[in-house]
Amino acid sequence: MNCENKVPYYVVRGYSTREIVVQCGRTNPYGERAICHKCASNPRKMAEIQRHEDNIKADNHAATSAL
Numbered sequence: 675m676n677c678e679n680k681v682p683y684y685v686v687r688g689y690s691t692r693e694i695v696v697q698c699g700r701t702n703p704y705g706e707r708a709i710c711h712k713c714a715s716n717p718r719k720m721a722e723i724q725r726h727e728d729n730i731k732a733d734n735h736a737a738t739s740a741l
Contacts, residue, residue, distance in 0.1 A: 677697075677698040677699055677710060677712070677713050678697065678698070679697075679698045679710035679712055679713070680695045680696065680697060680698070680710070681695070681696050681697075681698055681702070681708040681709070681710050682694070682695050683695075683696060683702055683703050683704075683708075685703050696708040698710040698712075698713055699713075707723065707727070709723065
């Protein structure tokens, strides 16, 4: 992904929250892929992301089944 947009996340820390800003396409604080609103509203971009996620899942499955 070549998107330079930032995605804000608010993470609870004790009795307050902390804002963590992540670049679109990177891993968010919850272990998922951060996707900005611009990319999320683009069906072509979302299809590309889904294809990439499917490839990752297949690679992980192949790696674990080879053990």
